[in-house]
Amino acid sequence: MLSTLFGARSFLDRDIEAWHFDVWATLIERYGDNVAVADTALALPTRQYFPPTDATGHAKAEHVFDCVKTIMGVADWPCRLEPQGHRRTGQQVSEFVHISGDEAPNGTFRVEPSGDVVISYAPELLDDPTGLVATFAHELAHYLLASEADLVEDETHELMTDLTVAFVGLGVFGANSCFSFEQHGDAFGQGWRSRSSGYLSPRSWAFALAVFCELRGDEGEVGKYLKPEIEGLRRQAVKYLRRNPTLLQGLRAAA
Template sequence: MPAGLFGAKRFLDADIEDWHIETWRTLLDRFAEEMPLAETPVALPTRDFFPPSDATGHARAEHVFACVKDIMGLSDNWPCELEAQPRRFTGERVSEFVSITGGDEPNGTFRVEPDGRVVITYAPDLLDDPINLVATLAHELAHYLLAGQADLVEDETHELMTDLTVAFTGLGVFGANSAFSFEQYGDAFSQGWRSRGAGYLSPRSWAFALAVFGELRGDDGGMGAHLKPEIENLRRQAVKYLRKNPDRLAVLRG
């Protein structure tokens, strides 16, 4: 745990932790009236939030997109279109000795067309990775929510703020679980583990964001059972830290 030279220990580096608190205050000031935190659901990967569907392909993405919009409170008066990006090739072997390594194509994008239409895109391969698909769609919808706040859009920490907005709107479990992961791989020539990350906040920052969300909401919604063990361990540490240092959230409780 980072520690100040002369002050109390912090869960995050002091400047990062202060940014978290200040950003939470900004989000509460701008959106809490229409999106009261006490009424914000803790979205989990369950049927309650994502009812089963027989849809496949883009229709399945549309189904998930509608669920995410509903959770975030963006179903009404927030029109937007969902488009699939061109298929990307990531580490696919096309012959015995040739494989294709993908570039830095994003998982999703947000844009406003000249005619005012809002378009969100997603990478089709995410259909095989539902947690990452939800996290991606939530991140792009968070861009939409922030788009009307010119000063926030122009802020140099905008992408980090967008991730924090995902936590603010109740989908932090998905953002945190997709932030960093290890997966095993193997083929005729090699085997081992590779890392894969999504989003902009670090796992430790996600844990802190989830702890703040749960403490301000007054209930963590049972999120711990659905978080990766390493994230849940960090979140519990963050909750303990916040309860030991109530002054950290005092400015957000007024």
């Protein structure tokens, strides 16, 4: 009865949801000839997509970077990868308590005056494979969008870049790394550490993954590799989309 009076409840805020669909339509229009959603693989943290390596340090980062470039279909695009300096670890707020959060970006993308494309990453991410892949995917998504002036200049460009990560099949990594919060402590003190990656909220990531899998027509083993809280939201989003099939009609036709 209430849904009849006030309209069906949307999974996201209606304006945000409309933005999601608009961006998907734009990505399909601009890149659909080369990156058809129905044929895009859902990349997972497995040997199929990320073969093991004995490399360490920057060489290991380059190996992962090459894997991400291959998944995104830009393996032959010229790009230099470089590590950033080490970041500050946090702030002490009392004798025994520290609160730590990110104070620098996990990665950056830039085009130098010479035309060289450079992507940087935080070396600490070598201990966080999911975050490393998500960072490389986000920065390479900047590279993918760089030739589209209107998209680059859009005020939602960073959010659009995250959604592009889902569009090219790497949404599992973006979703799993979007936010984490943990407590740590020992005999000498205690503290809390928060870490975020990317710009979309967990709920928006779940929705993006749901849209991707529905357009692809196959969700594969996505649920097996998502954090439980993200997978719970994704399942809700899938139910919502299937209860409202007209929402994806336009995208299905375009894809």
